[in-house]
Amino acid sequence: GLLALNPNCTLIGVIGGKGGVGKSVFAANFACALMTELRSSVLLIDADSKSIGDQNIIMGLKPNKTIKEIANLSSSLNAVNINTLVATHSSGLAYLGAVRGPEERLDVNPELFVKQLDFFSRTFKFIVVDLGNDIGPLQQAILMESTGAFIITTPELLVVTQTQRLMNDLLSATFPKDMFQLVINKVS
Numbered sequence: 001g002l003l004a005l006n007p008n009c010t011l012i013g014v015i016g017g018k019g020g021v022g023k024s025v026f027a028a029n030f031a032c033a034l035m036t037e038l039r040s041s042v043l044l045i046d047a048d049s050k051s052i053g054d055q056n057i058i059m060g061l062k063p064n065k066t067i068k069e070i071a072n073l074s075s076s077l078n079a080v081n082i083n084t085l086v087a088t089h090s091s092g093l094a095y096l097g098a099v100r101g102p103e104e105r106l107d108v109n110p111e112l113f114v115k116q117l118d119f120f121s122r123t124f125k126f127i128v129v130d131l132g133n134d135i136g137p138l139q140q141a142i143l144m145e146s147t148g149a150f151i152i153t154t155p156e157l158l159v160v161t162q163t164q165r166l167m168n169d170l171l172s173a174t175f176p177k178d179m180f181q182l183v184i185n186k187v188s
Contacts, residue, residue, distance in 0.1 A: 005121035013149035017163025040125035048132030051098035063097025110141035
């Protein structure tokens with residue numbers, strides 16, 4: 001990454017191989033598991049380009065600030081109280097939303113947002129980012145900073161085919177293969 005986040009922070013992306021594979025629920029559950037199992041501070045970020053606020057509903061939280069608002073803050077975040085930026089779930093999980101609801105679109109300058117991520121990486125031990133199913137400039141910039149990423153798929157032919165294409169796109173974008181873990185969801 002350009003800025004190299006705080007080395008004590010692990011940034012993990014969650015990508016859906018296709019819509020409807022359960023990646024948003026996986027991201028929320030995984031963030032929660034990290035927090036409880038490892039007893040550490042975890043931030044969940046919704047950076048799904050098609051987000052209509054699913055993560056707000058899953059978490060049962062209204063975002064304090066959306067990632068667009070964070071990217072557009074002109075001042076340095078250092079002087080800002082973190083609780084004015086993140087919403088906190090009753091479990092202690094911190095959350096940054098993509099949008100407040102379906103009427104908003106996620107339209108964020110990737111460089112500005114990644115620059116702000118540095119601040120969060122100094123506060124949280126883990127950052128889990130729901131990257132959606134479409135890897136655009138913002139998602140790519142976040143992946144560049146990520147330690148690893150989960151690609152969520154389901155055992156259905158169309159989903160697997162779509163996931164293969166996504167993996168090929170990511171690998172041809174020079175991401176190392178061992179950065180990705182495939183998770184097959186909805187398997188009984």
